Amino acid sequence: MTVIAGRRTSSDIGRAVDLDLTNAWLVDPATGREGPGELVVRDGRIESIDWLAGDDARGIDDSGVVVAPGFVDLHAHLREPGNEAAETIASGLAAAAHGGFTTVCAMPNTTPPIDRAALVEAARAAAAASGSPVRLLQVGAVTAGRAGERLAALGELADAGVVAFSDDGSPVQSAELFRNALAYAGMLGLPVIDHPEDLTQTSGAEASDGLVATVLGLRGWPAAAEALAVARDIELLAEVRGDVPGARLHLTHLSTAASIEHVRRAKAAGLPVTCDVTPHHLALTDEWLAGARRWAWDALDGEGAARDPWRDHALEADPYDSSLRVNPPLRSAVDARACLDGLVDGTIDAIATDHAPHTQVDKDVEFGLARPGIAGIETALGLVLEAVDAGHLTLARAIEALTSGPVQALGTSREALRAPGLVEGAPADLVVFDRGARWTVRPDALMTRGWGGPLLGRSLPGTVLLTIAGGRLAYEDAASA
């Protein structure tokens, strides 16, 4: 049995941690090592790590308590400033800690958008004031006002410490301007994160183009709209690299087989492109819109084609649950499988949550009028572990995609971004979770202010027991404290 020694209380959030972990399963993506071990933290630093072998290791496997470096989320919406009813930096960081994340990249689509240095400073001050030790990394806007017309103050934003640039949600439609952004950001040593969507194909789109959208009468968001944008970005990167060797492209929340294939080929050609996938695009599919509630990997037939939820009598919930409206939309089981395959073979570098909280006013409305987004930073680990439990992903690869994968996508030039690992002498940056302990997703179990969610009422594996960021306590499960 795992022993977590060192008592804390909720008032200890932000305090330096002392901790003795015995008989746990340690996962270290920095060295690729995993196995039974003991870990001691004193005054926020990892004092010792002992990998157990022989009789000492007997009875300890990866199905119980797991210790890993704290997770890094490349893509979250914290809504502050401008929509504090949906989330604040404080509530968002608390939710992140509950999800096992110790580093969060905040997207700049706030009101006003983060397109100037002063706004970066304000966000940093709010994070400090929150008392949370979870690191907030800011993504700056690509274009002024995220309007897609001229470049934002990229150099000034870089000096203020942004880690990347993105007009997420309002992707730059002008290829010429996007080319310039890649070049200028490359000059500054930072990547551009693109939300790949050809808006000419997705006006009013409600659901992924396909059988479910056709039957439900929802306006289709075609896979080609994502693949086209991905192909455009890659072609531009290939040319820009000639002038700016440091130019880098990160494609976020890829959701279709075709766009993942584009990235696979670009990587094979040696281009500096990285990408991420969300937990919901791995585990959920568009058939949830019709009322199915089975995991993506259970919705494939023996030939790898998507099963028909009507034929299977798999519709169990009411259709048109607006909490499932998200951009890009939930895709077919075939696309979800391609996301898993891309994660397994390394085409996909990271799992990012695209945590997108909304108020009830914005979400509990007609499906097509609901704001797109799933507030998933607290359920990300659970969904990923469902895929691991089902045998589609190893635990080590899942942890890698939640830790070292995202850091490599950002590049390690920033001081805040040490490569995640279990290193003696370093500040403890850890998540401790119990794979065997399921928890039920309920509003009162969540830290986010975001309303609703497609997983409410379900139980997920992997209760987070403890999150330590930079040596300080970020979250502790009340029952285990």
Add this chain to the structure above:
Amino acid sequence: MRSTSSTPPRWPRPVPERGSTLAERDGDAAVIPTPLPADRPPAWPHRHLLDTDVLTWPQIELVLDTADVMGEVVARRRPRSDALRGVGVTNLFYEASTRTRVSFEVAAKHLSADVVNVSVSGSSIEKGESLLDTVRTLASLGARVLVMRHATSGAPYLVAREFAGSVINAGDGRHAHPTQALLDLYTLQRHVPGGSLRGRKVVILGDVLHSRVARSNLWTLTAAGADVWLCGPATLLRGFEAWAAAGVGGERRFTVTSDIDAALRDADAVMALRLQQERMAAGLLPSLHEYAERFGLTTERLRLAREGCLVMHPGPMNEGVEIAPDVAAGPRSLVTEQVANGVAIRMAVLSLLTSVSLRGEG
């Protein structure tokens, strides 16, 4: 038992036994279907009618049989039944509609319901009040049945989640228009020889992509065993080949084609759909003229169909575009009968749903 005092349907079918009857001429007898024996699954379990997809064939037949009885009420000199006396029926229409709203209003009044009409221009968002708030307000004002039309697919499901009474979908976006599909089926069955659509070729012609009528009819017509063909320009059939390959409900096949001659050949019935002007602006079609030339239902084209091929249209019609005036007004046209049957079908639906939602309310 049924009355013989009014015009019988042309193809009578067996009517299930009922505990009470509409028999009294101009009378006030209650016509709520008999409460069902507890040891059998209820013949009509639905509190809401949001689409035809959840209806079993016996349930569809129950609606049509009940509509027969309602047709007798309508045929009276003073068409009035007491079935919904004191029951608040609210028509909540977020989209312009004359025929459907009036049809529901007339149906509810024939059943002595208290009818309230609410028309809202623009979406609930534009109005500043959420759909659910509007519905809570209407419920507080006594609505027990909510008949709603909305431009957003799926909106009635949101309402049904919250509303304590019955919700009837009178058209949601591109998704469903269940009472239209039921009245179409009812009308067709009254006119096809033998009264059954099994094996009959029924063509739905036109803007299938945007049509809630087409979608709801796909469920009912395939349930009836019809050989359903969808025909229109390729841009307005987007996604339907995949549905045809999967089958309705994962099993019931239909045919999709842009070859209008193939579609109309030996057809037993053709249902033309309304073509909206905005399809040209959206780049889906070159022009109304070209559409009429290639896909308009004309007398000449109808020669390919079986003799006596029935012609339908859910209305309102663009005569000269999707249907030629002489076809619309021709001897095979059932368009006005569709409208008349709509009242009987909606009376049937109102009565069946309230038999569930008012149960136990005393």
